[in-house]
Amino acid sequence: MAGEILEYAVRGVPIGCVFALMAVGLVLTYKTSGVFNLAFAAQAYTSAVVFYEVRKEHEWPLLPAALLAVVVVAPLIGVILDRFLYRYQRTAGSLAKLITSLGLLVAIPEIVRLIFGSGSKKNPPALWWVKRTDDFLWPQGSRFVLDAGQIATLAFTAIAVTGLAIMFSRGGIGLRMRAVVESPRLVQLQGIDASRVSLASWMLSSLLAGLAGVLIAPLFAQLNSLDFFTLLVAAIAACVIGSLTNIVATFIGGIGLGILQAELAGFLPTDSILATGLRPGLPFLVLFGLLLFRRSARTSHEVTDPLSGVDPPPPPPAASLRPSWMTMGTRVFAVTVAVLGLVLALFVLDEFWLSVVTSGVVLAVVLLSIVLTTGVGGTISLSQAAFAAIGAFTTAQLTTNFNLSVLVAMVAGALVAAAVGAVLSLPIIRLAGIYPALATLAFALMFENVLAPLSWVSGGATPLTVPRPLVGPIDFAGNRAFLLLSVGILAVLSVAVIMIRQGTTGRFLDAIRESEPAASAVGINPIRPRLVAFVAGAGVAGFGGGLVASFNGQANYAANFTFYLGLVWLVLVITAGFRSVQAAIISGIFFYVLPQLLDRLFRWPGNYLTSNPEVSGVTKSVLDFIEPEWSLGVAFILFGFGALTYAKHPEGIIEAQTTKSIRKVLGWIDKARGKGPTPASEQLVTQVGGGR
Numbered sequence: 001m002a003g004e005i006l007e008y009a010v011r012g013v014p015i016g017c018v019f020a021l022m023a024v025g026l027v028l029t030y031k032t033s034g035v036f037n038l039a040f041a042a043q044a045y046t047s048a049v050v051f052y053e054v055r056k057e058h059e060w061p062l063l064p065a066a067l068l069a070v071v072v073v074a075p076l077i078g079v080i081l082d083r084f085l086y087r088y089q090r091t092a093g094s095l096a097k098l099i100t101s102l103g104l105l106v107a108i109p110e111i112v113r114l115i116f117g118s119g120s121k122k123n124p125p126a127l128w129w130v131k132r133t134d135d136f137l138w139p140q141g142s143r144f145v146l147d148a149g150q151i152a153t154l155a156f157t158a159i160a161v162t163g164l165a166i167m168f169s170r171g172g173i174g175l176r177m178r179a180v181v182e183s184p185r186l187v188q189l190q191g192i193d194a195s196r197v198s199l200a201s202w203m204l205s206s207l208l209a210g211l212a213g214v215l216i217a218p219l220f221a222q223l224n225s226l227d228f229f230t231l232l233v234a235a236i237a238a239c240v241i242g243s244l245t246n247i248v249a250t251f252i253g254g255i256g257l258g259i260l261q262a263e264l265a266g267f268l269p270t271d272s273i274l275a276t277g278l279r280p281g282l283p284f285l286v287l288f289g290l291l292l293f294r295r296s297a298r299t300s301h302e303v304t305d306p307l308s309g310v311d312p313p314p315p316p317p318a319a320s321l322r323p324s325w326m327t328m329g330t331r332v333f334a335v336t337v338a339v340l341g342l343v344l345a346l347f348v349l350d351e352f353w354l355s356v357v358t359s360g361v362v363l364a365v366v367l368l369s370i371v372l373t374t375g376v377g378g379t380i381s382l383s384q385a386a387f388a389a390i391g392a393f394t395t396a397q398l399t400t401n402f403n404l405s406v407l408v409a410m411v412a413g414a415l416v417a418a419a420v421g422a423v424l425s426l427p428i429i430r431l432a433g434i435y436p437a438l439a440t441l442a443f444a445l446m447f448e449n450v451l452a453p454l455s456w457v458s459g460g461a462t463p464l465t466v467p468r469p470l471v472g473p474i475d476f477a478g479n480r481a482f483l484l485l486s487v488g489i490l491a492v493l494s495v496a497v498i499m500i501r502q503g504t505t506g507r508f509l510d511a512i513r514e515s516e517p518a519a520s521a522v523g524i525n526p527i528r529p530r531l532v533a534f535v536a537g538a539g540v541a542g543f544g545g546g547l548v549a550s551f552n553g554q555a556n557y558a559a560n561f562t563f564y565l566g567l568v569w570l571v572l573v574i575t576a577g578f579r580s581v582q583a584a585i586i587s588g589i590f591f592y593v594l595p596q597l598l599d600r601l602f603r604w605p606g607n608y609l610t611s612n613p614e615v616s617g618v619t620k621s622v623l624d625f626i627e628p629e630w631s632l633g634v635a636f637i638l639f640g641f642g643a644l645t646y647a648k649h650p651e652g653i654i655e656a657q658t659t660k661s662i663r664k665v666l667g668w669i670d671k672a673r674g675k676g677p678t679p680a681s682e683q684l685v686t687q688v689g690g691g692r
Helices: 002-033 040-057 062-084 094-116 148-170 172-182 184-189 194-219 225-241 247-267 273-293 324-347 351-376 384-401 406-428 435-451 479-502 504-514 516-521 527-552 563-576 581-611 620-625 630-645 653-673 679-688
Strands: 132-137 143-147
Touching: 002 040, 002 148, 002 194, 002 225, 002 247, 040 062, 040 094, 040 194, 040 225, 062 194, 094 225, 094 563, 094 630, 148 194, 148 247, 194 225, 225 247, 225 273, 225 435, 247 273, 273 435, 324 351, 324 479, 351 384, 351 479, 351 504, 351 527, 351 563, 351 581, 384 406, 384 435, 384 527, 384 563, 406 435, 406 527, 435 563, 479 504, 479 527, 479 581, 504 516, 504 527, 563 581, 563 630, 563 653, 581 630, 581 653
Parallel strands: none
Antiparallel strands: 132 143
16 A cells, blocks of 8 residues: 555656646746746747647757757747836736736737647657656566656756756845846846846746746647646646745645645546546645635735836726716717617628627627626636536526526526625635636636536536527527627626626725725725625626527537636736726627638638639648638737737726827817817826826
């Protein structure tokens, strides 16, 4: 028994080294730049693909292939991220940096697929010269074999961690990196080039990401960016063990997770529920448990720049500054545009485009939950897609097994999602800093890997069917009828969200967002309004998930509710403006319409080349270059890059452009009257920056 425990533990050390190496890279980035870089997995995936292409496809020798993927490409990505992005966010808050990393997580893998193709990349090569060794014997006579990937992982992890420990304990560069995170402006006053130090830290952390990616690749049968992100969650758990700052504790935590996973794999029966559920969900369970029970996750506070007080205040909402006549005109214009759009969809669009628009309207219902949870409640939730899936599965189970009315089943699905949200929110809303985002991410991945495959939850491998609603004599089976139903539901829920935002709960949350101690001093409970917003957001997501399932005819998790889609939705809404109802509506429609428009754009040159007899001799390589499948990838790249604007416009692009338009209109009116600026326009120019 003791021998088996030891053998399984040794088997877990290589995978533990993988967790540890990724975790150390995350901690390094966080310590030296203040960025908890969720795009670390995307950077690792990029180097792994480059190494695969040059090593396996082009048959480069090992050393040049490794140097290109790890020493050249990986640090180059770090240079690009620092010079063109994060150097402008050094004084930004952790939320802005987290949103930026989410955008990069969405965009970078799609860029890689556009460059190297979307074909399967099977059996990635290892970063080692030999294939295997079997020189390790145990006292019982059992034989343990290390493959090339495991040997490389052990060796390079030891080298990397030792070097980092020496650098931070004895080297001056480590101290300068930490100082830049605390206050780049104070560092500059001491004569230290903060720009150069930040560049060095990003190159080093990106080097670790590239090394981790090349070492991790042989663990998979083929390269898939989502597999890298799933491993990253285990690394995040190790980071939490080290409180996001302690490299040694983080390294030990990563090794421990690998050993624990190997022990479970060795002792649990392969056909048991624990083996099929607990093993794949172990990293997510550990991360979730650590965040709930670790005191530092509730008491840690974001480090702020001592000189941040010299920054100008954020711009006020445009609606608070525009005159009443402009507010009324804006509302009339919005209603007019909505009615014209609905008429156009009902009477002009064909069935295909009608289906696309309806999909966007239905998705907008789900995205309203992000406005509630994140925009109003202030909690960054990465699990809204999971709540939508809960609503969809509940709707499907009730309509299939109990023959319940579809609309009633949707309401039940919303209540179940709200109940799950209530249980989840009790510990999550007490977490500080970026920990709520990590906790909801752990829940989303746990739901996807452990709960969603269960037949009593989702129906198993075959998705459960969900019919269209039938209310008395009114049948919503047709797309036009279903669009009218969806628009009505969206309008009702939008009004509800606005009422919550402008009501007592919303005002309390605004006060808490401005200063939680001050809000508590006047008797505002900071927990209750956050709880209301989180639970209401989960309920809206659950209802929207049921609506999605009814429109598509089935509750299909893989097609509609994966955690990755949830990340893309969050990026879209935050980019547009997560406190804005119109941002959710525009984002939902944009999510489906933009890929179709890009698809038409990419198809047009190919169709022209093949149909025009004058250019029919064009080579097939040119036609292959113009792939219609690029449309979704390009759309996701644009979605991801949109999140990069958050640091400059945390209010969202829609709010920023609205403010800009109001300023111009008021300026034109003042100029036409031949008068000086009105009080409203003067205040707007001053606070938004028109006078700077």
